[in-house]
Amino acid sequence: MSQHRPSRHNLGTVISFEFRRTVLKPKFWAISLAVPVLIAVVVGLIALSGQTTAERAESQGSEPVVFTYTDASGLIDPGIARAAGGTPATDPAAARAAVVAGVSQCHIDYPKDPLSTPISVRGRDLGLFDSARYNAVAESVFRSSIEQRIGDPTLAKLALHPPDVDLVTYAGGQPTPGIAGVIAPGIFLVLFYLGVLMLGNQMLNVTLEEKENRVTEMILTTMNPTTLIVGKVLALICIGIVQGLVVGIPASLVFGLLSNSLGVPAASPAGPALGSIPINLGAVAIGFGLFLTSFLMFTGLLVAIGAVMPSAKEAGNAFGVVVMSMFIPLYAASLLVSDPHGVVSQIFTFFPLTAPVSALLRNATGGLDGWEAAVTLVILAGCAWLFLILGVRLFRTGSISYDSRVKIGRALGWRRGR
Known part of the structure; x- marks a missing residue:
């Protein structure tokens, strides 16, 4: 009798189920809408404070x-x-x-x-x-x-009062945007932090939820573990896109409404712009690639961590270490910007856990060469694939380890038991 092999045709079902289950929860929208609401409140308070300060200064000037x-x-x-x-x-x-x-x-x-x-x-x-x-x-x-x-x-x-200085720099015969050119590619760094911090727990729960509910044996009898995890990851990406739109659209509207009152010009003389933001298509394309591969790499890493840990509590401790690795490059941000091609910058850029933030920061400030971007993209994409495969393998072999951590060496066949 031939052994039953789970079908892979359930990928669409997994994506649809996971996406709808998350998006239809009121908690999801409460958390997603909290960010733009908080931004609006902060902007409103700053505007009110500025108006109050101006009125107070005017009244004080008359006394x-x-x-x-x-x-x-x-x-x-x-x-x-x-x-x-x-x-x-x-x-x-x-x-x-x-x-x-x-x-x-x-x-x-x-x-x-x-x-x-x-x-x-x-x-x-x-x-x-x-x-x-x-x-x-x-x-x-x-x-x-x-x-x-x-x-x-x-x-x-x-x-x-010495006169103001209007500085315009050139590269290759074209004016460079200066500090304004950091905004467009720098958005991907902000999106990366928001994506991992807002979706980190869901990344861990890709494999933990079924283990904690003791239903993995039943699921794996009808579905290939690769199909299950890939479907969950793709659904997570779709959820991240929805959250990005929920946060980004209101922020763009607020920026557009306040641009005139803040004195923002309609366009920049340094090149094509959206509002006053110069757009460097090359830097934006590299930033998008780095953001996507970085997000996938951290997703794969958290999936693998979730497959090893027996509970969300223990996985949360490991998640703290992962988050710490995201913030380490910020402490060396001045070095990454001032000496982008130094030894320390190279190490931070090519080491997988610090590569996302380091490469995105250097790309935003114009300190990332084309070959460095290509090497970093390959490293991040390769690590994303390896972590995802590792997570699938650990989940397949350790799916019934409900009360103890999965032994990675045994799960990968490095140590053969009798």
């Missing part, structure tokens, strides 16, 4: 500050100081003591050499932000006095 001052530099114009609410003091120590005692509101000491010694301001506490009025008054009186001495308003403004 004069009464102060005493001494001028060892001889640069302060008495008329300007008087108009700002200042009165000259003959005894600096007594004037400061009056402020400490609460008799005087503020005292300003202008030093003999303002280039080497700061202006000393002592004032009655008006709160963390309101007390900044004293600095503004001291600087305003000093600036206006300097302008009065120079005589020419244009020369005075140039002396106190």
Whole structure:
């Protein structure tokens, strides 16, 4: 009698079942919508805070500050100081003591050499932000006095406020976008972090759920384990796409609505752009490839971890180590950007667990060569395939190890038992 072999035609059924089971849960939408809602709340709070600060500054500007001052530099114009609410003091120590005692509101000491010694301001506490009025008054009186001495308003403004510099750099005869060029390829780094952090537990549960429910024997009698796991992974990718759209579409709408109020120009002179974001198609294509292979590699790794561990609690500890490896390159981010072709950067880029973040960061900042991108893509794709095959093998041989970890060596046939 021939041995029954599970059919592979159930792949579509697995994908459909896993996708619908997750997407139809209210918890899924609550978690997915929490990110754009949180972004909207933060943006709203920042806008409200900015408006409140501006109104407070405007109201404070209409309230004069009464102060005493001494001028060892001889640069302060008495008329300007008087108009700002200042009165000259003959005894600096007594004037400061009056402020400490609460008799005087503020005292300003202008030093003999303002280039080497700061202006000393002592004032009655008006709160963390309101007390900044004293600095503004001291600087305003000093600036206006300097302008009065120079005589020419244009020369005075140039002396106190150098003109802005408009820098445009070129490569290959074409203008480079500068810091704005980091945005488009850098989005894939953000998406990678969001994808793994939001879907990490589901990646672990690809194999753990059936083991914890004690139904693996029944499932494997009717379905090939490769079909089961591949179907779950593909469903997970579809779920990730849905979550990306749920987060990305509202974020894009908010950016479009706020771009005019934030003063964002309609286009960039450095090249093709979406809004004000320059688009480098090569960097974006590499970023997408790195994001996809990195996501698949971490998915395969977490699937393999889930196949080894007997419970979600133990798998969670291993997941913490995986997440840690994602954040290690951030501590070396300055080195990856400043010395992208150094030894440390090469190690971080080609080591599988640190390669995703390192390569995506270097690609966003323009420090990843074409051959390095190709090698990294091969490494990530190869590791993704190996981890997925390893997960299938461990799940097949260790599916009934409900209460103990799967012995990897025995599962792979490295150690033969009697």
